Amino acid sequence: MVSTSSSPAAASGSFPIGGDLPVHRLGFGAMRITGPGVWGEPQDPDEAVRVLRRAVELGVTFIDTADSYGPAVSEPLIKQALHPYPDDLVIATKGGFTRQGPDRWVPNGRPDYLTQQAELSLRYLGVERIDLYQLHRIDPKVPVEESLGALTQLQSEGKIRHIGLSEVSVAELRRARESAEIVSVQNRYNLADRSSEEVVDYCEAQNLAFIPWYPIATGTLAAPDGPLARMSADQGATPGQLALAWLLRRSPVILPIPGTSSVAHLEENVAAASVRLTDAEFTTLTEAV
Numbered sequence: 001m002v003s004t005s006s007s008p009a010a011a012s013g014s015f016p017i018g019g020d021l022p023v024h025r026l027g028f029g030a031m032r033i034t035g036p037g038v039w040g041e042p043q044d045p046d047e048a049v050r051v052l053r054r055a056v057e058l059g060v061t062f063i064d065t066a067d068s069y070g071p072a073v074s075e076p077l078i079k080q081a082l083h084p085y086p087d088d089l090v091i092a093t094k095g096g097f098t099r100q101g102p103d104r105w106v107p108n109g110r111p112d113y114l115t116q117q118a119e120l121s122l123r124y125l126g127v128e129r130i131d132l133y134q135l136h137r138i139d140p141k142v143p144v145e146e147s148l149g150a151l152t153q154l155q156s157e158g159k160i161r162h163i164g165l166s167e168v169s170v171a172e173l174r175r176a177r178e179s180a181e182i183v184s185v186q187n188r189y190n191l192a193d194r195s196s197e198e199v200v201d202y203c204e205a206q207n208l209a210f211i212p213w214y215p216i217a218t219g220t221l222a223a224p225d226g227p228l229a230r231m232s233a234d235q236g237a238t239p240g241q242l243a244l245a246w247l248l249r250r251s252p253v254i255l256p257i258p259g260t261s262s263v264a265h266l267e268e269n270v271a272a273a274s275v276r277l278t279d280a281e282f283t284t285l286t287e288a289v
Contacts, residue, residue, distance in 0.1 A: 006059075007058065007059030008058050008059055008270050008271055008273055008274060009024045009026050009027075009058050009059035009060045009061070009270050009273050010024050010059045010273070011273040011274040012024050012025040012026035012248055012272075012273035013025050013248070013252070015209060015252065015253060015255060017062075017090065017131075017132060017162060017183055017184060017209045017255075018132070018161070018162040018183035018184075018209075019183075019207075021090050021131055021132070021161070021162070022061075022088075023061045023062035023088075023090050023255065024059055024060060024061045024062065024273075025062075025248060025254070025255050025256070025273075026060070026244065026248065026255075026256055026258075026269075026270060026272065026273045027060055027061070027062030027063060027064060027211075027255055027256065027257045028052075028055045028060045028062070028063050028064070028257060028258070028259065028266070029063075029064050029065075029213065029257035029258060029259035030052070030063055030064065030065040030069065030074045030077075030078060030259060031065070031066070031069050031074065031259050032259040032260050032261045033048040033051060033052065033069075033073075033074055033077055033259075033261055034069050034070045034073045034074055035070075035073070035102075036102060037101070037102025037103040037104075038068075038069055038070070038102070038103065039070070039099065039101060039102035039103070040070065040073065040102075041070075041073055042073070042077075042261060043261075044261070045077070047261060047262065047263065048077055048081075048261060049077065049080060049081040050263050051260065051261060051262065051263055051266050052077065052078060052081035052082055053081050053082065054263050054266055054267070055266060055270070056082060056086060056089065058266070058267065058270045059270070060270065061086075061088050061089055061090060062089075062090050062092070062255060062257070063078065063089065063090070063091050063092070064092045064093075064094075064186070064211065064257045065078060065091065065092070065093050065094070066093055066094035066095070066097070066134075066136055067093060067094065067095050067097075067117045067120060067121050067124070068094070068095075068097040068098070068099050068105065068136065070099075071099045072120070072124060075093060075121055075124035075125050076124045078091065078125060079124060079125055079126045083125075083126045085127075090131045090132065091125060091127070091130070091131060091132075092130075092131060092132035092133070092134060092164070092184075092211075093121045093125065093130055093132075093133060093134070094133070094134040094135070094136040094166060094186075095113075095114050095117035095118055095121065095133065095134075095135070095136055096108060096109050096113075096114060096117075096135050096136035096137050096139065096147070096166075097136045097137060105137075107136070107137040107138070107139040107140070107141075108139060109135065109137070109138060109139030109141070109142040109144070109146070109147035110139070110142055110146075110147075111142075111146055111147065111149055111150035112150070114135070114147060114150040114151060115150045115153070115154065118130065118133060118150075118151070118154050118159065118160065119159075121133075122159060128158075128159075129158055129159055129160065129161055130159065130160050130161065131161045131162065132161065132162045132163075132164050132183070132184060133151060133154070133160040133162070133163060133164070134163070134164035134165060134166050134184065134186055135147055135148070135151065135163070135164070135165050135166065136166050137166060137167055138165070138167075138168060138172060138176075144172070144175060144176050144179065145178075145179045148163070148176060148179045148180040149179070151163050151180060152179070152180050155180075162181075162183040162184070163180050163181065163182055163183065164182060164183060164184035164185065164186060164209070164211075165182055165184070165185050165186070166185070166186040166187070166213075167186070167187055167188070168185060168187065168199070169198075169199065170198050170199055170202045173185060173199065173202065182208065183208060183209060184208055184209035184210070184211055185199055185203055185208060185209070185210055185211065186210075186211040186212075186213055187199055187210070187211075187212065187213070188212070188213055188214050189210070189212035189213075189214075189215070189247075190212060190214055190215050190216065190217040190218070190243060190247070191217065191218050191219065191221055191228075191243045191246055191247075191285060191288075191289070192217045192218055192219030192220070192221065192289065193214070193217060193219075194289055196212075200250070200251055200253075200254070201251075203251075203253050204251045204252070204253050207253065208253060209253055209255055210251065210253050210254050210255070211254075211255045211256075211257055212247060212254060212255075212256055212257075213257065215243065215244060215247055215256040215257065215258050216240040216243050216244065216258050216269070217243070218239050218240070218243050219289075221239075221285070221288050221289075222239040226288075227284050227285060227288050228242055228243075228285075231277075231281055231284075231285075234281075235275060235277075235281075237271075237272070237275045238268060240258075240268070240269065240272070241268065241269070241271060241272035241275050242272075242275065242277070242285070243272075244256050244258060244269065244272035244273075244275070245272050245275035245276070245277050246277060246282065246285045246286075248272075248273070249277055249282055250286075258272075
């Protein structure tokens, strides 16, 4: 099922990140436009550029990336494909991970490192201010107040507009909010993994954007005898589209960011914005885990 609208992502509705950055809720995650293991250049750089450009053509106004994707591969590709950026495009990036090889990630929340990486992101993206800069992980070796101190300093200098967090509990989020104005949380959350349920509810209550990564995972729900298989036939939608539709209905603050290195898969994902679950279908999926 592919929407015939000229801006199908708009069907997902909108949410104002930080109160002043309205985006279409179904965005794009730019991790998969790098090489295997999120390491090095993509196997097909031209397709990566086509994916980014097609996302904007389909009405995506929120792209999420990170300096560690590659590292230093995803951000430059975004600039290559889309700069100068459309006025309504919000690009979020993250800092706080070092990379030692494919699928290897080590947190580094030292203030000097975060400042350095934010400056590099400004350069790689070709912007004077980053709309949303997220602490990729809280470094257990560095008090979060120190890490956020670097980001609030950059914010005061006009180099960061808003600050977000990634992979945090409600307690960690509350502590962080004592040191900085936090506008978003990016945690793993999907049909098969509801471990961040409490964080979703907290974000909704506080009107903070909740950005679920790995949003299309369906686990055993997509088994031949599972609820997704039956709904796919009824809706004429793929299990992945139904998973995204469930997230969009789960909370008005949720901004899913499915990623891909394929234009065809991108178009399939964005078409999920127009999938509407019935009350019964939503309840069935919610209670299925």
